[in-house]
Amino acid sequence: MYKKFKISIICILLPILFGINTMNAQLFQDSVTLNLIKRDIDCIYNMQFKDTQDILLKIKKSYPGHPVLLLLKGMQTYWKNYPLLNTNPAHVSFEEDLRQCIRLSGKNKIPAYEAEYLLTNLCARGMLLEYYNVNNLTMDVIPLVTGTYGNVRHAFGLTNSCTDLQYYTGVYNYYREAYPKANPGYKPLVFLLPSGNEKIGLKELHNAAINGIVLRAESYYLLAGIYINFENKYQQAIYYSKTLNKLYPDNSEYLALYIKNLLLLKQYDEAEKLIITSQKEIENKYFQAQLSIFQGVLKEKKYHDNNLSEQYYQSGISKLSSFGTYGNECIAYGYFGLSRISEIKKDMNASKNFRDKALKLATFKKINFDK
Numbered sequence: 297m298y299k300k301f302k303i304s305i306i307c308i309l310l311p312i313l314f315g316i317n318t319m320n321a322q323l324f325q326d327s328v329t330l331n332l333i334k335r336d337i338d339c340i341y342n343m344q345f346k347d348t349q350d351i352l353l354k355i356k357k358s359y360p361g362h363p364v365l366l367l368l369k370g371m372q373t374y375w376k377n378y379p380l381l382n383t384n385p386a387h388v389s390f391e392e393d394l395r396q397c398i399r400l401s402g403k404n405k406i407p408a409y410e411a412e413y414l415l416t417n418l419c420a421r422g423m424l425l426e427y428y429n430v431n432n433l434t435m436d437v438i439p440l441v442t443g444t445y446g447n448v449r450h451a452f453g454l455t456n457s458c459t460d461l462q463y464y465t466g467v468y469n470y471y472r473e474a475y476p477k478a479n480p481g482y483k484p485l486v487f488l489l490p491s492g493n494e495k496i497g498l499k500e501l502h503n504a505a506i507n508g509i510v511l512r513a514e515s516y517y518l519l520a521g522i523y524i525n526f527e528n529k530y531q532q533a534i535y536y537s538k539t540l541n542k543l544y545p546d547n548s549e550y551l552a553l554y555i556k557n558l559l560l561l562k563q564y565d566e567a568e569k570l571i572i573t574s575q576k577e578i579e580n581k582y583f584q585a586q587l588s589i590f591q592g593v594l595k596e597k598k599y600h601d602n603n604l605s606e607q608y609y610q611s612g613i614s615k616l617s618s619f620g621t622y623g624n625e626c627i628a629y630g631y632f633g634l635s636r637i638s639e640i641k642k643d644m645n646a647s648k649n650f651r652d653k654a655l656k657l658a659t660f661k662k663i664n665f666d667k
Contacts, residue, residue: 366397470497548583588612628658
């Protein structure tokens with residue numbers, strides 16, 4: 297359990313690399329290269345992978361041995377194959393790039409570059425830990441966590457570097473307090489850690505979203521997730537999910553978050569427009585599977601067509617089953633829906649069975665579309 301808590305904290309640290317103050321950095325003193333990195337990240341998040349190749353070549357020309365190149369390649373592989381499963385051959389290059397990034401980052405002995413290489417190291421470790429954890433590769437998680445925790449602690453002194461790093465301090469301040477409340481089993485594991493402050497954490501994350509340079513996507517995404525899953529304040533979440541979709545309209549994961557947020561707010565007309573449009577334009581199978589569940593919610597709640605809704609829920613559950621842990625939360629929405637429909641049909645045994653399945657899969661059990 298302690299291991300899983302450390303994994304969740306480390307994975308949250310993934311994007312902090314690019315928020316560091318350039319004063320004590322090698323690569324980030326170069327404004328031209330810094331702008332190239334920003335462009336590359338934006339292209340990756342917006343699924344414009346053809347554009348990233350030329351950008352990486354330009355960065356490599358100026359900094360041929362810098363581990364940030366391997367990190368950017370790993371990020372591209374991750375999003376190009378999202379959700380990245382261990383059955384996908386792309387996982388081989390993904391792991392190799394990030395492990396080489398970790399090795400190169402760890403070789404830096406120049407004090408002036410320490411923060412830059414330390415954070416590159418943490419980013420690569422965070423991406424790998426997220427991949428291993430979601431794919432239930434426990435034996436790969438354990439040794440990586442063992443060598444990562446000390447580096448994470450060493451990074452605490454960098455949190456005042458710039459506005460972008462308020463993402464990092466915001467994450468700690470909020471989750472240090474909110475996570476044990478939502479998951480009481482973790483309370484004995486965090487009492488030795490310095491206290492946080494949820495309100496301050498949210499303010500810091502908001503500031504990183506509004507004023508940050510490169511961390512805006514991560515900040516918007518995290519804030520939307522916090523307000524939906526932890527705070528259950530869907531109206532406050534919509535600002536962040538909608539803005540994120542505007543910034544990266546071709547990112548299917550961000551679009552799915554926005555559609556879910558609209559459905560939770562019962563803004564069915566707007567959600568339906570996005571579902572219809574994206575069904576034709578986005579081919580990602582994982583996203584299309586999620587859309588089946590969202591269609592089920594729409595047919596059930598807007599049109600009160602339980603027969604058609606049931607078909608969509610069953611179809612979505614079937615499609616999502618091939619995506620492992622990635623699909624669990626959305627599958628749970630399908631089971632919650634089937635439970636409601638079974639109850640209407642007076643089949644209470646089926647209703648209970650479906651709800652039990654939903655509760656087993658759902659991390660955030662209040663997000664069920666019951667109301």
